[in-house]
Amino acid sequence: MEHFVVSARKYRPQTFKDVVGQQAITNTLLNAIENNHLAQALLFTGPRGVGKTTCARILAKMINSDGTEKPDEDFAFNIFELDAASNNSVDDIRNLTDQVRIPPQVGKYKVYIIDEVHMLSQAAFNAFLKTLEEPPKHCIFILATTEKHKIIPTILSRCQIFDFKRITVKDAKNYLKYIAKEQEVDAEDDALHIIAQKADGAMRDALSIFDRVVSFSGKNLTRQAVTENLNVLDYETYFTSTDFILQNKIPELLIQFNTTLSKGFDGHHYIAGLASHFRDLMVCKNEQTIELLEVGDQTKAKYLEQSKKAPQDFLLKGIELANDCDLKYKSSKNQRLLVELTLMQLASITFDGEKKNSKNYIIPASYFAKKGITPIPVQRPKVEEKTLPKKEENKPVTATAPQPVTPKPTADKTPNIHLNTQQKRASGLSLKSIRLKKEHQIKQMDVVLDEEDLPSDDFTEEALIAAWYAFVKKTEENGQHNLASILSIDKPKINGTTIHVEYPNATNKIEIERQQYPLLGFIRKQVNNYDITLVVTVNEELDKKYAYSTKDKFEKLMDKNPNIELLRKTFDLDV
Numbered sequence: 001m002e003h004f005v006v007s008a009r010k011y012r013p014q015t016f017k018d019v020v021g022q023q024a025i026t027n028t029l030l031n032a033i034e035n036n037h038l039a040q041a042l043l044f045t046g047p048r049g050v051g052k053t054t055c056a057r058i059l060a061k062m063i064n065s066d067g068t069e070k071p072d073e074d075f076a077f078n079i080f081e082l083d084a085a086s087n088n089s090v091d092d093i094r095n096l097t098d099q100v101r102i103p104p105q106v107g108k109y110k111v112y113i114i115d116e117v118h119m120l121s122q123a124a125f126n127a128f129l130k131t132l133e134e135p136p137k138h139c140i141f142i143l144a145t146t147e148k149h150k151i152i153p154t155i156l157s158r159c160q161i162f163d164f165k166r167i168t169v170k171d172a173k174n175y176l177k178y179i180a181k182e183q184e185v186d187a188e189d190d191a192l193h194i195i196a197q198k199a200d201g202a203m204r205d206a207l208s209i210f211d212r213v214v215s216f217s218g219k220n221l222t223r224q225a226v227t228e229n230l231n232v233l234d235y236e237t238y239f240t241s242t243d244f245i246l247q248n249k250i251p252e253l254l255i256q257f258n259t260t261l262s263k264g265f266d267g268h269h270y271i272a273g274l275a276s277h278f279r280d281l282m283v284c285k286n287e288q289t290i291e292l293l294e295v296g297d298q299t300k301a302k303y304l305e306q307s308k309k310a311p312q313d314f315l316l317k318g319i320e321l322a323n324d325c326d327l328k329y330k331s332s333k334n335q336r337l338l339v340e341l342t343l344m345q346l347a348s349i350t351f352d353g354e355k356k357n358s359k360n361y362i363i364p365a366s367y368f369a370k371k372g373i374t375p376i377p378v379q380r381p382k383v384e385e386k387t388l389p390k391k392e393e394n395k396p397v398t399a400t401a402p403q404p405v406t407p408k409p410t411a412d413k414t415p416n417i418h419l420n421t422q423q424k425r426a427s428g429l430s431l432k433s434i435r436l437k438k439e440h441q442i443k444q445m446d447v448v449l450d451e452e453d454l455p456s457d458d459f460t461e462e463a464l465i466a467a468w469y470a471f472v473k474k475t476e477e478n479g480q481h482n483l484a485s486i487l488s489i490d491k492p493k494i495n496g497t498t499i500h501v502e503y504p505n506a507t508n509k510i511e512i513e514r515q516q517y518p519l520l521g522f523i524r525k526q527v528n529n530y531d532i533t534l535v536v537t538v539n540e541e542l543d544k545k546y547a548y549s550t551k552d553k554f555e556k557l558m559d560k561n562p563n564i565e566l567l568r569k570t571f572d573l574d575v
Helices: 023-034 052-064 090-100 122-133 169-182 189-199 203-217 223-230 235-246 250-262 267-283 287-292 297-309 312-328 335-347 365-371 431-445 461-477 481-487 506-514 516-527 550-560 563-570
Strands: 041-045 079-083 110-115 139-145 160-163 493-495 498-503 533-538
Touching: 023 052, 023 160, 041 052, 052 079, 052 110, 052 139, 079 090, 090 110, 090 122, 169 189, 169 203, 189 203, 189 223, 189 297, 203 223, 235 250, 235 267, 235 297, 235 335, 250 267, 250 335, 267 287, 267 297, 267 312, 267 335, 312 335, 461 481, 461 493, 461 516, 481 506, 498 506, 506 516, 506 533, 516 533, 550 563
Parallel strands: 041 139, 041 160, 079 110, 110 139, 498 533
Antiparallel strands: 493 498
C-alpha cells in the first residue's frame, strides 16, 4: 500500500510565487532580499493556515541559496524550527541564545523559526529581549503567531511585522481547481466553492476538506456530495424557503424547516444562513454590488433570478427579523418555536389581505355631476308609528284622581303623537363616541378614486396660504383656540403640491396630524386641487429660548441703532 501524503503537505509552496493570496507580503520579502534590506527579526502574524510557516521556510532557503546548490537542498543545518508551545521556559530561551553565537557552517545565515511565539512565558519573553534586539550578523529570527495581542509590546517593537490576511474564497477555489486537475478529479465549480467557503480563509483547512470529500465521492466531485459530506445546508434549501416566504405558504415553510431539523441541522445555523441568503439577494439588486456575491456562476444566475421576485423592502425587513432571531436564539428556552415564529413573520411581510389605499380624498359633489352620476338618496328605515289619545288643551292639572279621557267619536282629524324614534346619542366624552367618530372617519377614508379623475387645478402659493389662514380663522370661530394657535406657529411652505410645516415639539405635530383630514379637505376645496398633501416635521431648536444678559441686550440694541453707543459715552452711562 502506497503511503498517502495529504494535499497540504504534498502541495506546500516551494517558492513565493506558489503562495496563494499573500502577494503583498511575498513581493515585499522578495524586494527586501534583492535589495539586501531584510530585517534580522520578523514577525509573521495572521489566522491559521494562511502561509506563515511556509513563507518563513521559503525565506530561510532563499537567503542561504547562491545558485550553486541542488534543487532539493533544504539547508537543514542552517534552519532551526522551535515550537514555543513546548519550549516556553527561560531555560529554553537561554539554550537558544547560546546556540545563536555559533556561526553557520554552510551558507550565510542561521535562521530560527519560532512558531506559536505567543505561548512563551513572561520571563522567557524578557530573557529573549536582548538577543532579539541585537542578534549576531549571521542570525535571523522569524517569529510566527496567530495571536499577536498576546505578545508583549517590547517584543513587537523589535520586530518587523507582517500581517497575513485570510485567503479569499475566489483564490482558494482557484487553487483547489488546480489541485483537482493535478489529481485528475472531475470537480464541479459549485462544489469547490462550498469547500472554499467552509475553510473560512484557511488554505490548509481547504485542502484537508478537499481530501476528505475526495475520499467520500471518488474522482467525481459534485455539489450534492460535498454538502452531504460536510453537513452544510445547500443553496437550494434557502431558495425554496424564500419562494415559500414570498408566496405566503406558511404550512409548507414549517414542514421544510422540520425536514431540515430531521437531517441533523441546527435551527441556529438555518436562520443565520437564511439571513445571509437575504443579504445575497440584496446584493444582487445593484449591478455595482454583484461582485460581493461569493458564489459560483450557476448559483449566481439563480440569485439574480430570485432577487427580481423579492422587493427591497421585504429583504430589509427579512434581514432584520432573521438577525433578531439569531441574537435571541441562545437565550431562548424554546428555540424551535422562536425560529418557527420568525418564519411565520417572514411569510406575513408581503401578505396584503386587507390592504388599504394610503391616500384619502373627500369627493366633491361636482365630481358626480362631471361623470353624469346621479347619487342614490339613502332613506331611513320606517319605524312603526304609535298613536296616543289627544289630551284636552288648557285643562288644569289637579291633585285629585285623574279623570278618564274619552276620545271624541267624531270624524275630526286627531293629530298623531309620534314616539321619539331617534337613536340615543352617545356622550361626547364617552369611549363609544370616540369609537363612532373613528369609524366614521375610516368609512370616509375607504372611498378610493383614481387620482386622474380628481381636480388638480394650478394654484399660487398666495392662494394656498390664504386658504390655510382661512381655516385657522374658521377653527378659532368654532372655539378650537388651541388648534388655531398651533396652526399659526409656522407659516406653511409649498413644494409642488406638498405643504411643509415645522413645529418645535412632537405634541404640536401629533395635534396637527389628528386634524389633517378636515384641514386638507378645506384647502383642497378652496384651491380645487386634490393632489395636495401635508408633511409635518419637528425642529426642537425652535423651542429654545435664550436668557440675555444686560450686555447682550445692549449689543442687540446697538446693532439696531449705533447712536446708542454715542449716547452712553456722552452721559457716561454704565451697562
